Amino acid sequence: MSPSALSRALASADTVVCVGSGGVGKTTVSAALALRAAVDARSSLVCTIDPAKRLANSLGLEALGNAETPIAPERLAAAGLKAGAPMHAMMLDMKRTWDEFIEQHAPADVREQILKNRFYQSLSSTLAGSQEYIAMEKLWQLRTHRDYELIVLDTPPTAHALDFLDAPNRVLDFLDNEAARWLLTPALAAGKIGLRLVNLGGSYAAKTIARFTGAEMLQQLADFMLAFSGLNEGFRERAHQTRSLMAAPSTAFVLVTGAAPERLDEAVYFHTLLCQHEMHVAALVVNRVHPPVASFDFEAAKQLPAPLKDKVLATLEENALLAAQDLQGIERLREQCAPTPLLEVPRFSVDVHELSGLWRIGTYLHGDVRLER
Amino acid sequence: MAALSDQRLIVVSGKGGVGKSTVAAALALCFSKRGLRTLICEVNTKERASVLLGHPEVGPEIKWLEENLWAVNVRPPEAMREYALMKLKLESIYNAVFENRLVRYFLRFVPSLAELVMLGKILFHLRERNADRPRFDRIVVDAPATGHAITFFSVPQVLLDTVPPGPLARDAEWMRDLLVDPAMTAALLVCLPEEMPVNETIELAHSFERKVGLHVAAVVLNSTVAPRFQEGELARLAAWPSLEQLAKAHAQRAAVAEELGKKLATQLARPLVSVPRLYLPFSRHALEEVARHLSPLWEGS
Numbered sequence: 312m313s314p315s316a317l318s319r320a321l322a323s324a325d326t327v328v329c330v331g332s333g334g335v336g337k338t339t340v341s342a343a344l345a346l347r348a349a350v351d352a353r354s355s356l357v358c359t360i361d362p363a364k365r366l367a368n369s370l371g372l373e374a375l376g377n378a379e380t381p382i383a384p385e386r387l388a389a390a391g392l393k394a395g396a397p398m399h400a401m402m403l404d405m406k407r408t409w410d411e412f413i414e415q416h417a418p419a420d421v422r423e424q425i426l427k428n429r430f431y432q433s434l435s436s437t438l439a440g441s442q443e444y445i446a447m448e449k450l451w452q453l454r455t456h457r458d459y460e461l462i463v464l465d466t467p468p469t470a471h472a473l474d475f476l477d478a479p480n481r482v483l484d485f486l487d488n489e490a491a492r493w494l495l496t497p498a499l500a501a502g503k504i505g506l507r508l509v510n511l512g513g514s515y516a517a518k519t520i521a522r523f524t525g526a527e528m529l530q531q532l533a534d535f536m537l538a539f540s541g542l543n544e545g546f547r548e549r550a551h552q553t554r555s556l557m558a559a560p561s562t563a564f565v566l567v568t569g570a571a572p573e574r575l576d577e578a579v580y581f582h583t584l585l586c587q588h589e590m591h592v593a594a595l596v597v598n599r600v601h602p603p604v605a606s607f608d609f610e611a612a613k614q615l616p617a618p619l620k621d622k623v624l625a626t627l628e629e630n631a632l633l634a635a636q637d638l639q640g641i642e643r644l645r646e647q648c649a650p651t652p653l654l655e656v657p658r659f660s661v662d663v664h665e666l667s668g669l670w671r672i673g674t675y676l677h678g679d680v681r682l683e684r
Numbered sequence: 685m686a687a688l689s690d691q692r693l694i695v696v697s698g699k700g701g702v703g704k705s706t707v708a709a710a711l712a713l714c715f716s717k718r719g720l721r722t723l724i725c726e727v728n729t730k731e732r733a734s735v736l737l738g739h740p741e742v743g744p745e746i747k748w749l750e751e752n753l754w755a756v757n758v759r760p761p762e763a764m765r766e767y768a769l770m771k772l773k774l775e776s777i778y779n780a781v782f783e784n785r786l787v788r789y790f791l792r793f794v795p796s797l798a799e800l801v802m803l804g805k806i807l808f809h810l811r812e813r814n815a816d817r818p819r820f821d822r823i824v825v826d827a828p829a830t831g832h833a834i835t836f837f838s839v840p841q842v843l844l845d846t847v848p849p850g851p852l853a854r855d856a857e858w859m860r861d862l863l864v865d866p867a868m869t870a871a872l873l874v875c876l877p878e879e880m881p882v883n884e885t886i887e888l889a890h891s892f893e894r895k896v897g898l899h900v901a902a903v904v905l906n907s908t909v910a911p912r913f914q915e916g917e918l919a920r921l922a923a924w925p926s927l928e929q930l931a932k933a934h935a936q937r938a939a940v941a942e943e944l945g946k947k948l949a950t951q952l953a954r955p956l957v958s959v960p961r962l963y964l965p966f967s968r969h970a971l972e973e974v975a976r977h978l979s980p981l982w983e984g985s
Contacts, residue, residue: 333700333829334881428844428890531848569701576730589934611924617921622912623927626934629963636965 315678316652318563320593321348325564326454326502326556327463327593330475330585331567332577336598337462339672340656341465345398346666348430348461350387352395358439358446358453359402359465377404378455382666396460408445409435416545421538430535442467443478447553454503454556472539476588480550567653568644570597570637575644582648592651594676599658601633602682638684655682686982687902687955689872693810693862694850695898696822696876697833699884703906707874707959708826710975713737716752717975719822727836733826738968746809754820762796763805766942769810771851801857807859810868812932830888836890837863838894847931866894866895871898872981875948877908877941882948891953905945907961911938957981 345357568578696708713726744762840860875885921928
């Protein structure tokens with residue numbers, strides 16, 4: 312069978328970003344792509360950020376640190392596979408990546424101050440968009456400092472498609488804001504903290520915010536921003552670089568979705584946003600599709616003796632119903648996401664969490680096998 | 685004893701794609717049918733619950749759906765405005781201050797403020813009273829998925845740890861106190877009978893209880909498959925490989941569902957309520973079917 316459109320796109324890509332809403336199998340698809348690359352003699356890394364350690368599950372590993380861990384050839388051999396190049400996996404520890412980032416980029420005199428600041432701690436762990444940003448930042452780091460032929464990034468389970476695409480802009484906005492500069496620039500020039508804030512302190516607006524948040528909080532925030540401001544230049548540069556990595560021709564997005572009707576709107580919306588942002592969507596992967604039921608199966612079942620006949624017929628009918636619902640969804644996706652190629656991966660009878668299962672998914676992604684219709 | 689007794693705030697969460705919105709909507713329907721004035725809250729998302737219930741999308745203002753049932757999709761800008769107005773009393777001040785570019789920037793920088801005001805709106809309605817009774821007897825939150833849910837419900841505690849004492853900290857405190865009160869708040873975790881969702885549910889339950897302080901009242905195992913084929917029957921299908929495979933897959937699914945149900949029950953030691961897989965297109969009728977299976981939550985088992 313001819314290779315799939317995704318297979319052809321991957322051949323010329325060095326970075327793959329798997330996106331989609333939670334629970335659609337992004338992690339398994341990401342791991343399957345990295346595994347396939349390694350077997351096909353392209354060194355690969357799959358990088359996941361998922362706090363539920365799903366990748367560790369998928370690869371049958373106990374735990375992954377914030378380190379690139381090789382998958383032992385014996386594990387592949389046990390699944391009947393042979394890697395032509397090494398495969399690595401890692402799980403991103405966001406907090407650690409943020410800390411490393413600060414240690415690397417912040418001037419020595421404010422490094423500790425930032426790391427200890429309560430605002431930094433919440434920025435690096437809980438602030439919306441910070442996960443997405445640091446995932447991209449790590450991707451950029453890996454892309455520029457490592458020589459994997461293929462890096463697959465499994466993105467965090469984003470609540471909103473826009474959170475992911477917007478993350479670099481948001482962080483930039485955060486630091487590169489007119490208001491922030493207005494507040495901080497004179498203070499920086501004077502080498503003093505919160506000069507403007509003192510001025511602001513007397514203003515009507517500041518008094519009102521203080522009623523809302525407390526005055527001390529404003530001061531602490533100003534301290535944080537001042538300490539952080541030395542990093543702004545670096546941030547701006549990196550955010551621009553990350554953005555250009557996302558838009559590079561060698562970066563391919565794979566949008567993963569399920570076929571169930573309640574997931575479709577999200578997938579279509581995400582697809583529209585990716586296209587608007589001029590990201591290259593290599594394929595739309597519809598995961599866990601119920602395969603159609605052949606009519607001769609119904610014929611055969613009718614010949615069975617009762618009560619087996621009724622049980623088999625009931626099972627066939629249930630499957631046919633699910634398959635019909637899925638097909639309807641797939642047709643809608645195909646139409647609304649045209650001309651992006653659409654690939655179907657069937658639902659397997661058990662949850663995929665073994666290398667052999669990942670390999671099987673890969674065969675559908677690469678077009679070695681296709682769901683028969 | 686029943687899993688859900690008199691708790692008035694029910695937080696429905698779980699892994700993405702397990703049917704949280706369906707269970708949340710079905711639960712709200714159950715409450716309303718029992719004569720409890722119920723509000724279902726979605727949190728800044730594409731609305732599902734109201735649509736599943738057979739009504740149009742409701743938007744950021746509380747809307748009446750049917751007898752004893754109201755819905756709202758809580759969004760940050762509107763919640764922020766309501767919160768600010770509550771603090772500032774006067775709309776003209778709000779407009780003068782909060783529409784100020786500089787102020788808006790500051791507020792965006794305050795960590796997790798968006799989450800705080802959304803949670804604040806939900807909890808405000810929990811405390812809200814009409815004459816001598818609560819405005820709503822029950823509030824069902826169709827909460828975000830795992831990681832986002834942990835972040836969302838941790839916000840009051842995170843703020844208490846982050847911000848200095850002041851008005852914001854005082855609000856974070858009463859909110860935290862309501863969330864960690866097991867007589868007021870119960871979390872209901874939705875799960876599928878598949879390995880990864882089950883593992884994630886166990887981790888989520890631990891995070892809710894140990895990190896967030898939310899009381900996990902029960903787990904709803906959604907889309908379960910009851911055993912259908914007996915051992916000997918599979919062997920009799922050997923002459924029809926595709927039928928045999930089909931029956932085997934069914935038997936395997938049923939076996940996995942049973943095994944994972946046991947795993948959840950032993951590891952979490954919480955009541956487990958099963959909702960069988962429905963082979964129905966999405967509709968009000970399908971939702972009522974789901975609702976019918978939730979009754980062990982308050983009837984006990």
